Amino acid sequence: MADLELDTPVLDDHLHLDPDHGRGLDAVRDFRRLGGTHLLVVNKPSWHLGCEADTGEDFRAVFDRTLDVVADADDILPGRAWPVLGVHPGLISRLVDERGVASDDARDLMQAGLDVAAEYVRDGRALALKSGRPHYDTTDAVWDASNAVLKHALSLGADAGCAVQLHTEASEDLTDVAEWAAARGLSPHRVVKHYAGPTLAGPTPSVMCRTEWLREAAERGEPFLMETDFVDDPDRPGAVMGPKTVPRRVRMLLDEGYDDAVRRAHVETPADVYGIDTEATLTG
Template structure:
């Protein structure tokens, strides 16, 4: 294996030993040149948790932290953890309770996640709103939950990754500011280049070389779901290092761009140091 010249971070990846490759996916990531990941919680139901209170997300968070520990011990890949509540929870929970009750449980889960951040067990939160069509009521409740997440992030001086509809989501700038949160700390997961939020961009995005020429600040992600029923979705665990090295080898980006993507941007977004 050739010596790695620079660190490579996958800013949004899931690892699921129950339903997917588990640690083997991270070994693939490492062999391709990956060095760091942001491990993000999966929806509660994928881990067999069906919450009736916010505290029920503890099982999801503890399992995520255990996976992170195993990744670091077994592979040496540095793992940062983002804990929170997937925005689609409101749809699933509303099948067995009112939407208002579902939103309360989700807010409670975020409050619990913020406690983990306060204890230094996670670097940030995860929230958002449905990326699919929902009623005005569900959208309004989802935005209430998201605003609660922004307030918690402001209180803990941490970042929050958001999962939301395709597009700029520029209204979140004002939402964050009203909650006392620096909008730089709002990272749009699966971001489109037109977002004014901090952007985590899928590694196969064709505009990445042009964004680098513009000296844009962003990170890269795979959004790998690690589910055997959907192999390689969204893109595989090797994708971020492979695309990074391919762009570099083909002259589409420079080493300066690589450092901006994988070192400077994570430092700006999360306050974390990425080194090898």
């Protein structure tokens, strides 16, 4: 099957690749065949890659494995793939509920993992950081510890000069997080809510590719990104969205006349948020 081409860069802002247990590079090939050009690849949750971390340094194996698959994806794409590294906020529940770790100790471990991730950003091997807080009900102690981790990530983003992707509860108003970012020297527009709906106060929304959400985001005329959150887990084959979805939705938006919105999501907003040039890195 010949590759389909779209007259624009096409960026999936948030997906995972598992070359050992999932579809890995076959998912990248599917993305490219439908017209995809650029990917932001987020490391899978550490425990999904067999890492039961006891120290911040233990996360390094997870980050290095992610860099390996990103380099391979980079070779396949007509554009670029970039790694986004961090500590999944759900780890705190695994530590506290399953391993019996105190919430403050879990906080310290997760912050140490983010410190290591920030090293990769500072030396140019990663583009951005990933953090957040649970999207489910927790105890006050876990919630407070999670917010401390999130704030630490924002401080690291400010120090490293990079964007921070966040996994949080469903919300249309995260102005509190935007204010935390600004107080730490990180511009709120460089905070990205992954798995966002079309309307969001505070950070930049990375909108899940539901057609009605994308149409609403396009009509609003404000900065946004597009993502699938492809999880690349063979045990969850129908979870979230597949790697072909972003290029298919871009084609839909173009067919419906939303050319300006496509440019905003795939050229202008990536440049403003991440400092990447999806046009200059597109080689054909």
